[in-house]
Amino acid sequence: MSRSLRRGALAATALVFPLATLAACGAGNNAQTDEVKPDTAATSVGDIKVQNITVVTQPDSGAAGPAAVTGKVFNNSSTAQTIESIKLPGTSAVVRLKPAKGAGPLTVPALGAVQLGGKGNASAMISSGLPSTKNGNAEQVVFTLSKTGDIGVRALVVPARSYFDQVAPTAPAAPSAPASPSGSASGSPSGSPSGSPSGSSSSPATGGTAGTGITG
CATH class of the missing domain: 2.60.40.1890 (PCu(A)C copper chaperone)
Incomplete structure (x- = not known):
């Protein structure tokens, strides 16, 4: 191939490259991105x-x-x-x-x-x-x-x-189960009477009348 023919081939190659580049740009600034999104x-x-x-x-x-x-x-x-x-x-x-x-x-x-x-x-x-x-x-x-x-x-x-x-939209959090009342009763209620009531009269003193304090 002569020197002049080689120069012509190189010039044609140089022209084709920028044209291909411009064609790609013509697809948009985000052409590659548009293929995905x-x-x-x-x-x-x-x-x-x-x-x-x-x-x-x-x-x-x-x-x-x-x-x-x-x-x-x-x-x-x-x-x-x-x-x-x-x-x-x-x-x-x-x-x-x-x-x-x-x-x-x-x-x-x-x-x-x-x-x-x-x-x-x-x-x-x-x-x-x-x-x-x-x-x-x-x-x-x-x-x-x-x-x-x-x-x-x-x-x-x-x-x-x-x-x-x-x-993706997310579902709202499910409400948590309400806690049981802290004051729930456990066992017998406090304050229930145990034994004989306080303040009840005791047996009278030997040889005396109950509640009089008088002895025989």
Whole structure:
């Protein structure tokens, strides 16, 4: 092969490589990630963005137990906001919000974010009102924030399997059995009489009248 032909082949190879790279980039910035994680809902209103919102049910179809709203809420403003409620319009679902630590309102810090679902994170639990037949549907989920107001998004309803096992809803702790009263009776009641009653009269003194003190 002549030197000029070799140069042409090298140039063609150099051109093909960046084209293949660009084709891979055209699949999206997270093309490799998308092969593992399914597409999830995201939207933004003003300084608030909600991302990766899903409704996760029990892993077994038809199984009783709670569901959960999962995802992440970003606050790009310099003022903290509170997530006042999360609702699923058209259902009777009641979503109970709980911060990652302690009690009180669920706050999205200024220039920060709150993760819903997963170990050690805040939670948005649905104790009832969401039929398991909703699996596979896109459910309307509305976040209400203290300053931004309502943010609605269509979230996929999925069972807690595969990737979503990491954010599976957990059943509330079963109430412990009530302890038996500490004052229950054991044996005979205290204070019961033993022997002859105190203060009863004794036998009269020999040769005298009982209670008179007079001797013969």
